[in-house]
Amino acid sequence: MSTTQPRAERASQARLAAARLGAEGVDGVVLGWVDNAGITRAKAVPVRQLEHAAEWGVGASPCFDVFLVDDSMTSSPFSHGPDGDLRLVPDLSRLSRLAAQPGWAWAPVDRYAQDGTPHPGCQRRFARRMAEALERRGLAVRAGIEVEWVVTDAAGAPPTDGPAYGMHRVTDLSDYLRDVLRALTEQELTVLQIHPEYAPGQFEVSLAAEGPVEAADTAVLVRHTVRAVSVRHGLRASFAPAISADGVGSGAHLHLSLWRDGQNLGEGGSGPYGLRSEAESFLAGVLAQLPALLALGAPSVASYLRLVPSRWAGAYRCWGLENREAALRLITGSTGAQANAEIKCFDGAANPYLAVGGVLAAGLAGLDAGHGLPAEVHGDPAALGTVERLPTALPEALDAYEKSVMLREALGAQLYAAVLAVRRAEAELFEGRSAEEIIAATRWRY
Known part of the structure; x- marks a missing residue:
């Protein structure tokens, strides 16, 4: 499922995926991305919230663009301070039940601004471009x-x-x-x-x-x-x-x-x-x-x-x-x-x-x-x-x-x-x- 799909279509596919995962004993879905320091960061939602996450995304601060390996932060001309918010939208085409973590699934995310436009700092979208x-x-x-x-x-x-x-x-x-x-x-x-x-x-x-x-x-x-x-x-x-x-x-x-x-x-x-x-x-x-x-x-x-x-x-x-x-x-x-x-x-x-x-x-x-x-x-x-x-x-x-x-x-x-x-x-x-x-x-x- 592409994260460029209409929200309603994403929600529909997520609803089906959540039902399947629930039947397989999955309780939570990890939404992961990798920051510029090479560290995998994550948020997670209950499986019943996957539909909402796919439709509207999950909030995450833009400050992760300037996290360092030791979890301290620096700044850039575009990324600084505590202001702002992004939306993490899972790509359900890569949704996977985690075999070594019973009860969990995982999906990578693309990051968007609050208005639905792609976040210019999204590394995954850079690779796709x-x-x-x-x-x-x-x-x-x-x-x-x-x-x-x-x-x-x-x-x-x-x-x-x-x-x-x-x-x-x-x-x-x-x-x-x-x-x-x-x-x-x-x-x-x-x-x-x-x-x-x-x-x-x-x-x-x-x-x-x-x-x-x-x-x-x-x-x-x-x-x-x-x-x-x-x-x-x-x-x-x-x-x-x-x-x-x-x-x-x-x-x-x-x-x-x-x-x-x-x-x-x-x-x-x-x-x-x-x-x-x-x-x-x-x-x-x-x-x-x-x-x-x-x-x-x-x-x-x-x-x-x-x-x-x-x-x-x-x-x-x-x-x-x-x-x-x-x-x-x-x-x-x-x-x-x-x-x-x-x-x-x-x-x-x-x-x-x-x-x-x-x-x-x-x-x-x-x-x-x-x-x-x-x-x-x-x-x-x-x-x-x-x-x-x-x-x-x-x-x-x-x-x-x-x-x-x-x-x-x-x-x-x-x-x-x-x-x-x-x-x-x-x-x-x-x-x-x-x-x-x-x-x-x-x-x-x-």
Whole structure:
């Protein structure tokens, strides 16, 4: 159900959905959105109030546009003080009963002004606007966001000491991982794979590709689900970029492919590894804007504790076929339909709607420019000494963000300013802090 539907139509669909949920034992519906600090915020209504929420929205202050990771607030030219109100309107096309939270359902929201006009600071609508701009060109993007997390016991220790990527970890936590799979499947999400990762207690789950806004919705729902399953097993899940100062962090790699008329433009062309010209220009636009895009996709001070060379984090501004050290990894897949690109430098501190929308905007700029990709990089860029390093700290990414006319125009003045204000305030908040202090302050926020 689109939130642009007439109120009466939204109410009618919500009435049916509420009756179904009530029959399934659901008592409350969480209405969630992700703020500019990457924190998922929520309000909830009794299931019998879902119809009213869908018709009229639920009130929420505009001040959430300038919340920081520690729940303090900053201000921007458009967002300041206690005044004003917005309406949270649930998108019932993504309404899901939460399998690991009995009695609860969830739906993402779009945010509107009191007069019913779209809120210029709504990150989810930004992602949708960029997807619609592609659609007007006859193009579509299929996307998926890998979800990585670290799970600990109540004392903060990994619940398994098995080796990286090892079956030992799957055995030790087989009941836990089974319940994650069951909950995701019950919520009608298509899991492609789930496996142990490199760091102690670290796991990853990958979901089937879908539209870009839908992929961002799914990433949010997966994190809710993993966290809820973890709680039920007496465990705690963190999606933070860094858990330890000297360890490998957790990413939120964005996979995407460009399509026209049912054809994957990542294969069958004359460009590198079969890229068609539109796909190559799209990826060239993303690569050109990566330093500025880090302000959206690697937005935390903690992000730069993860984004270091030789850890498969994508710390260099380059691309390569199946090169896990390149920020942009090209994947041809076993069939042409599977060809896609992976952006490796993004992490779980990002608002996924901002990250997806920013990448689409950069790709659109690349299509307009018609540029091709630069020379491919083979091997570890750190060993070459000639490849440009991506920003090594949040202030550097902010410098690139402020210089990006493309992002300023794509985001719009209000959302652009709010993101900038939050990033600046968080950079100041953690200025002079040690890596250990930054991790301690952010580990359980994401």
